[in-house]
Amino acid sequence: MTGLSDFFVRREQKGKGMSDTIRVLIVEDIPTDAELMEYELQNAGMNFSVQRVKTEEAYISALSAFLPDVILSDYSLPAFDGITALRLKLERAPDTPFIFVTGALGEELAIDLLKQGATDYILKNRLARLPVAVSRALREVEERKEHQLAQATLRTTEELLRKVATAIEQTAESIMVTNTDGKVEYINPALTRITGYAEDDILGREFTLLRSDRHPRSFYDSIWQTVNSGNPWKGRLVRKRKDGSVYDIEETISPVKDRSGVVVNYVFVGRDVTEQIRLEEQLRHALKMEAVGTLAGGIAHDFNNMLSVIILNAELARDDVHGRPRINIEEIISASQRAADLVKQILTFSRKSDHEKNALNLTPLVKETYKLLRSTLPVTIEMQLEMKAASDTIMGDPSEVQQVLMNLATNAYHAMLEKGGRLLISLSDRTFETRQTLPHASMEPGRYVVLSVTDTGCGISEEVKTRIFEPFFTTKKPGQGTGLGLAVVYGIVQSHGAAVTVDSAVGRGSTFTVFFPALEDIAEAGSQKRGIMPMGSERLLVVDDEPSVVKATAETLQRLGYKVTTATSGAEAWKLFRFAPEGFDLIITDAVMPEMTGMTLAQRILEVRPDVPIILFTGFSENLSSEDVKAAGIREFLLKPFPKHQLAETVRRVLVGTNSTR
Numbered sequence: 001m002t003g004l005s006d007f008f009v010r011r012e013q014k015g016k017g018m019s020d021t022i023r024v025l026i027v028e029d030i031p032t033d034a035e036l037m038e039y040e041l042q043n044a045g046m047n048f049s050v051q052r053v054k055t056e057e058a059y060i061s062a063l064s065a066f067l068p069d070v071i072l073s074d075y076s077l078p079a080f081d082g083i084t085a086l087r088l089k090l091e092r093a094p095d096t097p098f099i100f101v102t103g104a105l106g107e108e109l110a111i112d113l114l115k116q117g118a119t120d121y122i123l124k125n126r127l128a129r130l131p132v133a134v135s136r137a138l139r140e141v142e143e144r145k146e147h148q149l150a151q152a153t154l155r156t157t158e159e160l161l162r163k164v165a166t167a168i169e170q171t172a173e174s175i176m177v178t179n180t181d182g183k184v185e186y187i188n189p190a191l192t193r194i195t196g197y198a199e200d201d202i203l204g205r206e207f208t209l210l211r212s213d214r215h216p217r218s219f220y221d222s223i224w225q226t227v228n229s230g231n232p233w234k235g236r237l238v239r240k241r242k243d244g245s246v247y248d249i250e251e252t253i254s255p256v257k258d259r260s261g262v263v264v265n266y267v268f269v270g271r272d273v274t275e276q277i278r279l280e281e282q283l284r285h286a287l288k289m290e291a292v293g294t295l296a297g298g299i300a301h302d303f304n305n306m307l308s309v310i311i312l313n314a315e316l317a318r319d320d321v322h323g324r325p326r327i328n329i330e331e332i333i334s335a336s337q338r339a340a341d342l343v344k345q346i347l348t349f350s351r352k353s354d355h356e357k358n359a360l361n362l363t364p365l366v367k368e369t370y371k372l373l374r375s376t377l378p379v380t381i382e383m384q385l386e387m388k389a390a391s392d393t394i395m396g397d398p399s400e401v402q403q404v405l406m407n408l409a410t411n412a413y414h415a416m417l418e419k420g421g422r423l424l425i426s427l428s429d430r431t432f433e434t435r436q437t438l439p440h441a442s443m444e445p446g447r448y449v450v451l452s453v454t455d456t457g458c459g460i461s462e463e464v465k466t467r468i469f470e471p472f473f474t475t476k477k478p479g480q481g482t483g484l485g486l487a488v489v490y491g492i493v494q495s496h497g498a499a500v501t502v503d504s505a506v507g508r509g510s511t512f513t514v515f516f517p518a519l520e521d522i523a524e525a526g527s528q529k530r531g532i533m534p535m536g537s538e539r540l541l542v543v544d545d546e547p548s549v550v551k552a553t554a555e556t557l558q559r560l561g562y563k564v565t566t567a568t569s570g571a572e573a574w575k576l577f578r579f580a581p582e583g584f585d586l587i588i589t590d591a592v593m594p595e596m597t598g599m600t601l602a603q604r605i606l607e608v609r610p611d612v613p614i615i616l617f618t619g620f621s622e623n624l625s626s627e628d629v630k631a632a633g634i635r636e637f638l639l640k641p642f643p644k645h646q647l648a649e650t651v652r653r654v655l656v657g658t659n660s661t662r
Helices: 002-008 031-043 056-065 082-092 107-116 124-170 189-195 217-228 274-320 324-349 362-376 398-415 485-495 547-559 570-579 598-608 626-631 644-661
Strands: 022-027 048-053 070-073 098-102 120-123 174-179 184-187 233-240 246-257 263-272 358-361 381-387 393-396 421-432 446-455 499-504 510-517 539-543 563-567 586-590 614-618 636-639
Touching: 022 031, 022 056, 022 124, 031 048, 031 124, 048 056, 056 082, 070 082, 070 124, 082 098, 082 107, 098 124, 107 120, 120 124, 174 189, 189 246, 189 263, 217 233, 217 246, 246 274, 274 324, 274 547, 274 644, 324 362, 324 398, 358 362, 362 381, 362 398, 362 421, 362 446, 393 398, 393 510, 398 421, 398 446, 398 485, 398 510, 485 499, 485 510, 539 547, 539 570, 547 563, 547 644, 563 570, 570 586, 570 598, 586 598, 586 644, 598 614, 614 644, 636 644
Parallel strands: 022 048, 022 070, 070 098, 098 120, 381 421, 539 563, 539 586, 586 614, 614 636
Antiparallel strands: 174 184, 174 263, 233 246, 246 263, 358 393, 421 446, 446 510, 499 510
């Protein structure tokens, strides 16, 4: 406590000691009596200076100018009296000792003067007592000052302790004090709030009841090795609440020593950082996803270029063969399209791509995804597919719907990871009437296409079920999942105007059901049923810095009847166009090219021929959108890889639209 005492004790300089010069004010009209007083003081060895007064005016002046340490006053003077002198002293110098020195004084009067404030009285025929009385009076003044200072220091210290106690009681940090045996002697309200333990639950018990099983014995040994060496330990650890749940805490454990340096207590000061760690984890995941997105954006252009070459050449080869080879080529095309969808999923997940929703038949997509899952999940998972939907058309994006099914199936697999089990994927349709109870509050009466995934795994508790769709929430061990799978499912379901429900209990598996609003019967859903491939005979200029893309695109268009000129750079294309501006009916150019980009080439061409239609295509460009492209005067914007029918339909649509406006 030395530091605390030093902080608050601001001691004033002590009054004059016996070795200092004592200022003595004598109120006496007889000089010889005054001299006798001085003689007695001097004879006692006192070091003093003296001033004599015999009038009230001189007395008042001396009180303020001479500042006496003691006043020796006669009781009766011709022009003044001791009672008045005492009264003035009490008003102007209340702490200065006042001793009556008089010839005769009755006992009753002496007692009355002492009651009025006199320090003592000495009879003139007994002046030998004067030095003792003066010394005692000065000592009493000194002791009184010291007592007053001690009282002031005590009041200040008590006020500080009240403030410290209030701060400890109201702080958000948990505080616990134990003895050297580890028995809890004090906890503040914050620790009660964080842990759920009341004072009666924990006082007198060992603090180790707050330990969790998240740290090995060696971890705690290292903590106490530090503390027992006399140093505080600071770090993060996981504590256990009264209900058995755990929380993360940033804690400082310090030894408390007495004045002799012996440890008498330990104090634990902690800050609950559970929410902070959760946010830090979310930030790490967000940064990780941003890195994935950046990587995906970096490779998407080149990867989609390669997929364009594969798909277009495979389609060209498919047109040239029959029988078994044609089936093999169909598998190549299908796999390439899945790869293209995978790139879209990654770009969408990293918010670098938006998906458009069109009429979509779910049956082919569910069957294809089921095959993919069957080839990837272990044999310990028994898989079953039920296709009972009479009508399966929704408004949706195929890659996003497939991601929903993949994530739900993966979640089911993790629930059966230890013991295996059965995974059932079902597609059906269902109509809800107006008065019928709906499975989800966001749903409205009507017809729905119902996709469900059922597992026989460990099941989900009611507590977990309420948080299962939260981003980054996971019950898996570190390294087994990000906590994003079901959150992504929820986001995609919401974006499709659909609803998802969970039916589960611990020990009896889970069923996730997605209700997609159904479209009325549509003869053709997107490109799943197509007519004759549109053809033409116009003159086209195809531009791409990737020769294999130029070759595959040109050959595809040539087989559709078009006359195609090619260029492998923006500069080469500009040279060809500038030489014969009227020699082309349509320009098809890549957006991302070195030296001269597709947008720059398009701008130059449109300056010369504003009527020429231009199609811009790209593997990926974060800085381009279809709206920006069309605002620049470009007719269409195609994302690679594109199949033959999409290229054919886009080219024909642009050319027909151009001819109709001329």
